Amino acid sequence: SEVEYLNYDVLSDFGWRPEDDDLFGKAAAADLDEEDYGAFEVHPGESLLEAAEDRGFAWPFACRGGACANCAILLLDGELSMPASHVLPEELMERGFRLSCNGMPITDELKVVYNVKHMPELDDLLL
Ligand code: FES
Numbered sequence: 001s002e003v004e005y006l007n008y009d010v011l012s013d014f015g016w017r018p019e020d021d022d023l024f025g026k027a028a029a030a031d032l033d034e035e036d037y038g039a040f041e042v043h044p045g046e047s048l049l050e051a052a053e054d055r056g057f058a059w060p061f062a063c064r065g066g067a068c069a070n071c072a073i074l075l076l077d078g079e080l081s082m083p084a085s086h087v088l089p090e091e092l093m094e095r096g097f098r099l100s101c102n103g104m105p106i107t108d109e110l111k112v113v114y115n116v117k118h119m120p121e122l123d124d125l126l127l
Helices: 008-014 023-029 048-054 090-094 120-125
Strands: 002-007 037-041 072-077 097-099 109-114
Touching (some): 002 048, 008 109, 037 048
Antiparallel strands (some): 002 037, 072 097
16 A cells, blocks of 8 residues: 655644645645655555554654554545554544554555644543
8 A cells, every 4th residue: 555644743834734625735745854745655464653664754653552542643545444442532533533553554545644643632542
């Protein structure tokens, strides 16, 4: 699977919102650092976080076990499978929040905003 990623800090800096039309198009045109915007392959059997780390990126995490939401991402396209037991409430799942530490891509292409733990929706879940 190919994952196109964007750092939530960039949204804050530019005043963009996850629901903006063509958010990733704007990111592609903004000459961002590779740390903040780009794409990488996730190999079979890798979680999104493992893949990011293996490609040299330092994405946030803490427990690595689905219990804290520090690794949360917002999925704008594609899908990640996650184990049944984890900290995210259903309403956040429906809005596209997922966990990168135990989420495995199940679509060929994904677009994710990572580092979303600073979004107010996740305040109560961070340990
Ligand atoms: Fe804690 Fe992923 S690192 S849920």
